[in-house]
Amino acid sequence: MKILVSVKRVIDYNVKVRVKADHTAVDLTNVKMSMNPFCEIAVEEAIRLKEKGIASDVVVVSVGSKSCQETLRTALALGADRAIQVETEDGLDSLSVAKLIAKVAQEEAADLVIMGKQSIDSDNNQTGQMLAALLDYPQATFASEVVIENGEAHVTREIDGGLQTLAITLPAVITTDLRLNEPRFASLPNIMKAKKKPLDVKTPADLGVEVGSNVSIVSVTPPPQRAGGIKVGSVAELVDKLKNEAKVVS
Amino acid sequence: MSILILAEHDNKSLKPATLNTVTAATQIGADVHLLVVGFECQTVVEQASQVAGVSKVLVADNAVYEHQLAENVSKLVVDIASGYGHILAPATTTGKNTLPRVAALLNVAQLSDVIKVESADTFVRPIYAGNAIATVKTTDAVKVLTVRSTGFDAAASTGGNAEREVLSQVIASDRSRFVKEQLAESDRPELTAANVIISGGRGMGNGENFKLLEGVADKLGAAIGASRAAVDAGFVPNDLQVGQTGKTVAPDLYIAVGISGAIQHLAGMKDSKVIVAINKDEDAPIFQVADYGLVADLFDAVPELEKSL
Ligand SMILES: Cc1cc2nc3c(=O)[nH]c(=O)nc-3n(C[C@H](O)[C@H](O)[C@H](O)COP(=O)(O)OP(=O)(O)OC[C@H]3O[C@@H](n4cnc5c(N)ncnc54)[C@H](O)[C@@H]3O)c2cc1C
Ligand SMILES: Nc1ncnc2c1ncn2[C@@H]1O[C@H](COP(=O)(O)O)[C@@H](O)[C@H]1O
Numbered sequence: 001m002k003i004l005v006s007v008k009r010v011i012d013y014n015v016k017v018r019v020k021a022d023h024t025a026v027d028l029t030n031v032k033m034s035m036n037p038f039c040e041i042a043v044e045e046a047i048r049l050k051e052k053g054i055a056s057d058v059v060v061v062s063v064g065s066k067s068c069q070e071t072l073r074t075a076l077a078l079g080a081d082r083a084i085q086v087e088t089e090d091g092l093d094s095l096s097v098a099k100l101i102a103k104v105a106q107e108e109a110a111d112l113v114i115m116g117k118q119s120i121d122s123d124n125n126q127t128g129q130m131l132a133a134l135l136d137y138p139q140a141t142f143a144s145e146v147v148i149e150n151g152e153a154h155v156t157r158e159i160d161g162g163l164q165t166l167a168i169t170l171p172a173v174i175t176t177d178l179r180l181n182e183p184r185f186a187s188l189p190n191i192m193k194a195k196k197k198p199l200d201v202k203t204p205a206d207l208g209v210e211v212g213s214n215v216s217i218v219s220v221t222p223p224p225q226r227a228g229g230i231k232v233g234s235v236a237e238l239v240d241k242l243k244n245e246a247k248v249v250s
Numbered sequence: 251m252s253i254l255i256l257a258e259h260d261n262k263s264l265k266p267a268t269l270n271t272v273t274a275a276t277q278i279g280a281d282v283h284l285l286v287v288g289f290e291c292q293t294v295v296e297q298a299s300q301v302a303g304v305s306k307v308l309v310a311d312n313a314v315y316e317h318q319l320a321e322n323v324s325k326l327v328v329d330i331a332s333g334y335g336h337i338l339a340p341a342t343t344t345g346k347n348t349l350p351r352v353a354a355l356l357n358v359a360q361l362s363d364v365i366k367v368e369s370a371d372t373f374v375r376p377i378y379a380g381n382a383i384a385t386v387k388t389t390d391a392v393k394v395l396t397v398r399s400t401g402f403d404a405a406a407s408t409g410g411n412a413e414r415e416v417l418s419q420v421i422a423s424d425r426s427r428f429v430k431e432q433l434a435e436s437d438r439p440e441l442t443a444a445n446v447i448i449s450g451g452r453g454m455g456n457g458e459n460f461k462l463l464e465g466v467a468d469k470l471g472a473a474i475g476a477s478r479a480a481v482d483a484g485f486v487p488n489d490l491q492v493g494q495t496g497k498t499v500a501p502d503l504y505i506a507v508g509i510s511g512a513i514q515h516l517a518g519m520k521d522s523k524v525i526v527a528i529n530k531d532e533d534a535p536i537f538q539v540a541d542y543g544l545v546a547d548l549f550d551a552v553p554e555l556e557k558s559l
Contacts, residue, residue, distance in 0.1 A: 013514070017381035026382050038495075094350070095359055118495060123377055124362050126350035129320065133354035138321055138426035141347050144488065154429060158488045159343040160442075160497070161260070165429040166319075172425070178495060179482060215359045218372060218385040226520065229541035231532075235554040238526065238544050246524045246541065248446070248503040249470065249559065 001148075001170075002057040003046040004110035005080065006101050007039040009064060009071040009090075010121040019222045026121075026220060035071045038116025040078075041176040044183040045146060046114050047079035054148050055112075057081055061104050063097045064090045069199060076194035077186035083199040086207065093213035094122075096204075098130035103207040105135060110171065112153065117142050117175040128175035138168035142177040251335030252281040254308075256327065256348065257298055258340045261288045261316065264297040266443040267340035269407060270399035275338055276303045277367040277402075283308060284412070285330075287323050289316035299414060302406035307414050314422040318344060321423035324351035329419055331356060331392060335370070341396035341498075342442075349396055358390035363498075365401030379494040379517035399442060400500035400521055434489050441473045441490065446503045449475035449492055449519075450485070453508020453529065453548055457485040462548070463507060465556040475499065475519075477509045493518035508548050511536025528552065 011017065012032040020027045035043075049055040060075040062068040063086040072083035086100045105113050118125040132139035140146075140155035144163070147154040148170075157164045158177045186194070204211050232238045242249040253275045258265040268284070275282045283306040284298045291311055298307045310326055327348075331337065337352060339345030341363045353360035365383075366374035372387045373395060441447065448463045448470070460474065467474050475497070476490040492499055494517035504522035509515060511527070511534055519525070520539050527540035530547050537543040544551060 011378070016513075017378045019382050026378055093359055095354060095357070098354060120494070121378055123379065123494070124360075125346050126353070126360050126362060129347065129350035130354035130360075132320075133324060133351035138423060139347075139351075140426075141320075142343060157343075159431075160489060162431065162433040162487060162489050164317075164431040167427045167429050169425040177488075178478060179488065213359055214389040215361070216387050218387050220377070220382050220384050223376070223380055223383050226525075226539050226541075228538070229525070229543060231537070231543045231545060235544065235546075235551055235558055238542055239555065239558045241542050242503070242524070242526070246503075248524050 001055050001111045002059065002108060003049060003055045004105050004108055004113045005042045005046045005058060005060045005075065006113065006115045007043060007060055007062050007071050007075050008036045008116070008119050009033050009062065009068040010036045010119055013037055013120055019220055023219045023221050024217070033067070035074055036116050036119050038118055038176050040183040041178070041180050042114040042116050043075045043078050043080060044181045045176060048181065049148065050079065059084065059108055059110070061086065061101060063088055063092060063100050072199055073194050074186060076197040077191040078184065082197060085199065085201045087201055087203050088211060092211055093215060094124050094127045095130055096211035096213060098127050098134055099209045100204060100207055100211070101131050102134040103209055112170055113173045115173065115175050117177055128173050132173040137172050139173045140166050140168050141175040143174050144177050144179045146174060146180065252283055252333060253278055253336040253338065254283050254285055254327070254331070254334040256323070256339040256345060257284045257286045257294065258342050258344055259286065259288060259291060259294040261291045262293060264294050266404060266440065267342055267399040269301060269404035270402040271338050271340045271397040272301055272303055272405035273402040274364065274367055274397045275336070276405065278336055278370050280335065281305050285327065286310070287315045287318060287326060289313050295414065297407065299412040300408045300410050302409040304410050304412045307412045308417055309414060310417040310419065312420050314420055317428040318348070319423065319426050319428065320348045320351050321426050322421045323348050324355060325421045326417070326419055327352045328355045329421070330417065334392060336393045336395065338395050338397055341398045345396045349394055353394040356392050356394065358392050358394055359388060361386060361388065361395045363398045364395045365398050379513050380520065381513065398498055400498050434487055438467060439471065439473045441475055441492070441497050442499055444473035444499070445501050446470045446472035447475050447499055447501045448472050448505040448507065449477065449509060450480055450507050451477035451509030452479035452483065454480060454485055460486055462552045466505070466552060466559065469556060469559040477515050506536050507552060509536055510534045511539065
């Protein structure tokens with residue numbers, strides 16, 4: 001079974017985000033970039049399936065400028081076999097990304113595509129669902145457990161009310177939630193080995209996909225700041241403030 | 251052109267997030283239609299037809315829709331999409347599961363987690379865990395959006411009298427099958443609709459200690475929430491997680507207990523009206539957003555709080 005995992009390069013989750021003074025975008029100059037945390041979980045799940053003998057081949061794909069090759073190398077160091085960069089400008093919209101990945105999934109004849117549920121920069125939570133729709137595949141989003149047997153994936157999903165389990169037939173798309181697994185760290189020897197693993201570069205034209213979007217950014221502004229509060233000295237003072245000042249407790 | 255909203259429900263009752271989405275739709279303008287897709291969901295249809303501002307309720311009631319599988323529902327929505335300029339759903343796990351499929355099938359973008367309507371084609375949404383606010387304009391023929399309920403007041407649940415239309419399409423996928431679900435049962439208000447929330451973090455130490463929060467919650471009629479660390483550690487189930495990748499809440503009062511205040515947690519609660527933090531570390535970042543901060547050991551402060559309410 002062949003698994004395709006898509007990984008995105010994003011601002012590191014520890015970085016304090018700043019909006020550019022001209023309010024056109026977030027400032028990404030000299031900011032630490034990393035693999036999107038949900039994509040790390042996706043890579044980890046694929047590698048575990050390979051270690052269990054369920055998957056034979058793990059291919060990783062990223063859509064973006066040359067710098068996303070760094071993220072692909074990280075995935076290779078974690079255990080993926082091959083990588084594909086689809087060379088585009090950064091920040092392409094989700095539908096275009098989904099169209100590109102759909103073509104890669106078809107060319108690779110992947111049996112399963114595992115993606116993150118959400119990018120922590122755009123917070124879109126949609127690319128996996130769009131990909132599944134374009135390929136007319138079943139989907140299981142927000143996965144916290146994946147069991148593959150008899151050509152089906154039994155996926156436990158984190159939903160608002162609790163947990164739901166679906167059985168979907170392969171080929172399919174799964175998106176990862178936080179509790180699916182705990183990603184490993186790449187070891188130094190594996191980082192060295194990853195440099196020799198194959199990494200292909202393709203263009204949207206190679207894949208026959210036209211990218212573009214009808215959505216434009218009008219502005220990007222900092223969020224409203226909360227006025228600073230106060231420290232109270234005791235529980236009694238807290239209760240008094242809540243009753244008589246904030247009037248949120250009767 | 252009319253606006254179509256995918257109603258959030260569990261076949262028994264219409265969920266409050268639908269009402270906030272109706273308000274967003276009313277701000278866009280035009281005629282608002284609610285689509286109820288489910289099975290034996292007659293009471294939901296009754297409730298939906300009474301929502302103020304809704305002119306029509308479309309009903310697809312069939313066993314194949316019982317679990318609202320994204321494969322089926324998205325195709326149904328696309329089937330009836332012509333004539334609609336906007337298609338909306340609440341930004342719940344159901345809406346987020348289904349609507350991007352609708353957008354892709356229509357070959358248009360989806361705008362996620364809209365918190366403000368500027369005009370019929372321009373919308374505001376948080377990005378980077380709410381550390382930046384983007385205003386975006388779309389010229390897509392059909393605008394597909396999920397709506398964050400904290401951004402909009404709830405429409406009145408009564409006062410409307412919508413006409414009903416029954417949809418006969420039966421769209422079923424044989425490649426996705428519901429197996430089971432484990433739903434949390436609680437007498438407390440739903441997290442995303444509660445006026446008061448008390449949340450616990452890693453500082454709670456274990457799941458048993460969440461009983462301390464229950465005592466306070468009982469007195470305040472509050473819902474209970476949690477940080478990711480508390481969920482990861484198995485103290486409480488995943489449906490309690492508040493944050494960038496959990497639930498977004500904005501109650502009148504949010505009490506954070508033993509939570510440090512990581513940006514991913516703040517993303518889910520910093521629009522609350524009044525924030526209280528109880529933490530023994532006076533430098534915990536949660537104090538930067540708290541209106542009232544109490545530096546104390548929670549095992550002393552929480553029982554005392556329960557007693558003094
Ligand atoms: C991709 C991604 C997504 C994430 N999404 C979310 C999300 O949706 N929601 C979320 O919450 N987090 C999320 N996180 C995790 C987030 O970064 C933090 O790790 C998490 O919020 C920390 O939880 P915490 O505050 O409970 O734990 P900690 O940071 O460990 O804080 C525990 C606090 O308890 C205090 N404490 C300990 N004992 C006591 C005591 N006896 N009395 C009083 N205070 C005490 C300590 O002083 C400390 O401040 C995400 C992270 C990533 C990478
Ligand atoms: N540019 C990209 N390259 C590769 N994968 C991506 C890209 N953008 C999004 N994805 C995938 O889609 C998931 C969800 O992203 P999003 O829909 O943007 O929140 C991510 O976790 C990735 O797996």
